[in-house]
Amino acid sequence: xxxxxxxxxxxxxxxxTSSGPAGIERLSLNQITTRGWTLAEAVRGCxxxxxxxxxLWRDKVAEAGGPVAAAKLVQDAGLAVSSLCRGGFFTSPGxxxxxxxxxxxxxxxxxxxxxxxxxxxxxxxxxxxxAREQVRDVLGELAPFAGEHGVRLAVEPLHPMFCAxxxxxxxxxxxxxxxxxxxxxxxGVVVDSYHVWWDPDLYRQIARAGxxxxxxxxCDWTLPLPxxxxxxxxxxxxxxxDFPPLSRAVAAAGYTGWIEVELFNQEVWDTPGELTLRxxxxxxxAHVAMP
Amino acid sequence: xxxxxxxxxxxxxxxxTSSGPAGIERLSLNQITTRGWTLAEAVRGCxxxxxxxxxLWRDKVAEAGGPVAAAKLVQDAGLAVSSLCRGGFFTSPGxxxxxxxxxxxxxxxxxxxxxxxxxxxxxxxxxxxxAREQVRDVLGELAPFAGEHGVRLAVEPLHPMFCAxxxxxxxxxxxxxxxxxxxxxxxGVVVDSYHVWWDPDLYRQIARAGxxxxxxxxCDWTLPLPxxxxxxxxxxxxxxxDFPPLSRAVAAAGYTGWIEVELFNQEVWDTPGELTLRxxxxxxxAHVAMP
Numbered sequence: 001x002x003x004x005x006x007x008x009x010x011x012x013x014x015x016x017t018s019s020g021p022a023g024i025e026r027l028s029l030n031q032i033t034t035r036g037w038t039l040a041e042a043v044r045g046c047x048x049x050x051x052x053x054x055x056l057w058r059d060k061v062a063e064a065g066g067p068v069a070a071a072k073l074v075q076d077a078g079l080a081v082s083s084l085c086r087g088g089f090f091t092s093p094g095x096x097x098x099x100x101x102x103x104x105x106x107x108x109x110x111x112x113x114x115x116x117x118x119x120x121x122x123x124x125x126x127x128x129x130x131a132r133e134q135v136r137d138v139l140g141e142l143a144p145f146a147g148e149h150g151v152r153l154a155v156e157p158l159h160p161m162f163c164a165x166x167x168x169x170x171x172x173x174x175x176x177x178x179x180x181x182x183x184x185x186x187x188g189v190v191v192d193s194y195h196v197w198w199d200p201d202l203y204r205q206i207a208r209a210g211x212x213x214x215x216x217x218x219c220d221w222t223l224p225l226p227x228x229x230x231x232x233x234x235x236x237x238x239x240x241x242d243f244p245p246l247s248r249a250v251a252a253a254g255y256t257g258w259i260e261v262e263l264f265n266q267e268v269w270d271t272p273g274e275l276t277l278r279x280x281x282x283x284x285x286a287h288v289a290m291p
Numbered sequence: 292x293x294x295x296x297x298x299x300x301x302x303x304x305x306x307x308t309s310s311g312p313a314g315i316e317r318l319s320l321n322q323i324t325t326r327g328w329t330l331a332e333a334v335r336g337c338x339x340x341x342x343x344x345x346x347l348w349r350d351k352v353a354e355a356g357g358p359v360a361a362a363k364l365v366q367d368a369g370l371a372v373s374s375l376c377r378g379g380f381f382t383s384p385g386x387x388x389x390x391x392x393x394x395x396x397x398x399x400x401x402x403x404x405x406x407x408x409x410x411x412x413x414x415x416x417x418x419x420x421x422a423r424e425q426v427r428d429v430l431g432e433l434a435p436f437a438g439e440h441g442v443r444l445a446v447e448p449l450h451p452m453f454c455a456x457x458x459x460x461x462x463x464x465x466x467x468x469x470x471x472x473x474x475x476x477x478x479g480v481v482v483d484s485y486h487v488w489w490d491p492d493l494y495r496q497i498a499r500a501g502x503x504x505x506x507x508x509x510c511d512w513t514l515p516l517p518x519x520x521x522x523x524x525x526x527x528x529x530x531x532x533d534f535p536p537l538s539r540a541v542a543a544a545g546y547t548g549w550i551e552v553e554l555f556n557q558e559v560w561d562t563p564g565e566l567t568l569r570x571x572x573x574x575x576x577a578h579v580a581m582p
């Protein structure tokens with residue numbers, strides 16, 4: 001049932017129950033990728049495709065009857081929960097209370113990884129420095145609580161195009177500066193190819209990250225950008241990101257956890273889930289899987 | 292006639308012929324902001340509004356009969372050319388030849404600043420490291436040629452959302468690493484608020500930049516992003532960028548050159564040029580002008 005890098009236990013992704021092709025032992029479906037599916041449908045889809053991990057979203061977990069019911073669904077199918085999306089939005093009112101709930105949900109779901117989208121500038125504010133301090137302060141309030149629940153807060157640097165409205169944490173280096181202020185088992189970082197691929201300092205920061213890497217998420221940067229900038233993420237291999245060196249760097253940093261495919265893309269969402277999973281597997285084997 | 296930081300002569304922006312309100316001595320109109328205007332119209336508009344500088348675009352200069360005719364238009368109105376936009380696209384075939392022409396045009400126009408949009412990934416390539424090396428190599432070929440013509444190549448880091456298709460130079464720090472390999476008078480950097488405002492390392496890099504700053508361009512980051520990501524730039528004050536500290540930092544680094552307003556925005560382009568210039572002046576005085 002362990003997930004992510006499993007800092008506490010040292011175990012890695014892949015639970016041996018997978019019946020999929022060799023090479024997808026660490027592949028996980030982030031649930032947003034098959035947005036049209038309920039949790040039950042996504043779990044069945046993964047089990048049938050031989051995908052052993054699933055990253056859950058809080059709204060989908062709630063729809064499925066809450067974390068206890070959702071955990072049972074996932075476990076009964078022999079899957080593991082790779083992460084819970086998402087906590088964060090620390091610059092909004094009520095953030096601490098909402099994130100405590102998210103931590104409890106993650107623990108109930110049996111994942112040690114809560115992905116954080118840290119929040120943008122507060123409404124009407126231009127104080128970027130202040131917003132970044134606020135993120136650190138709220139993280140400080142939450143970290144011990146998360147640790148007590150066996151959950152690691154995974155700070156996700158988002159592409160700088162989302163700095164104003166979604167996450168003032170914009171680079172892996174900045175996320176590591178933040179995470180480094182807290183114990184390793186309480187706060188980690190997410191490496192999401194879409195958000196970090198452009199960074200001239202990326203490889204140095206991945207090496208620096210080491211055991212702080214709590215999650216590795218993949219999708220591709222495709223051109224042109226769509227009208228809704230949120231929805232421009234393509235299947236691995238459809239865009240400009242060079243996945244083999246990126247995946248090697250994440251592995252060299254010591255990360256042995258799940259590799260989640262997280263696609264925000266209307267065309268993918270309009271595709272039957274089974275086809276999406278088949279493509280995910282093909283692309284994982286061609287671009288991401290390690291020998 | 293000097294412009295930019297005027298490394299050679301040490302003179303600063305503002306030529307004393309301006310009849311505009313106090314506080315706009317360093318304000319310059321980047322010609323793209325009044326895209327519907329010919330060069331003659333833009334020059335007349337600036338002169339009437341008391342704006343003393345104008346940043347030119349090569350296509351508009353060509354339309355006006357070439358650099359010699361354009362220079363005469365500008366000089367006859369008592370204006371200075373703050374920069375020429377743009378060279379670059381170093382990852383495309385024929386880049387060296389085209390950029391030599393751009394250097395000659397800049398010299399003929401009487402500006403010491405050629406703004407470079409360095410180019411994205413070559414068609415079909417995922418080799419970001421290679422593209423960045425190519426930018427450095429082409430810069431190395433051009434730098435001495437630019438120096439001989441009294442023109443400084445101004446490397447503009449573009450927002451990371453343009454990394455794939457427009458500029459693999461994505462941060463001010465990266466631009467400085469690049470510029471630092473060449474003599475100060477041959478290669479500088481552009482600080483454009485829109486492209487760099489999100490960078491957690493921005494203020495440190497501006498201080499580091501010092502005399503490398505060849506141009507300071509301003510426009511605001513507005514929400515939501517428009518369907519065409521290129522066109523999301525708003526008037527100063529319409530978005531989330533905090534201009535007073537940014538402008539103070541650029542000044543503290545020693546930059547005394549022109550402050551260009553460069554707006555890519557369909558709504559602005561649909562507005563009569565006179566109104567746009569009036570708004571530019573109001574916003575410059577309210578958010579950018581130094582005491």
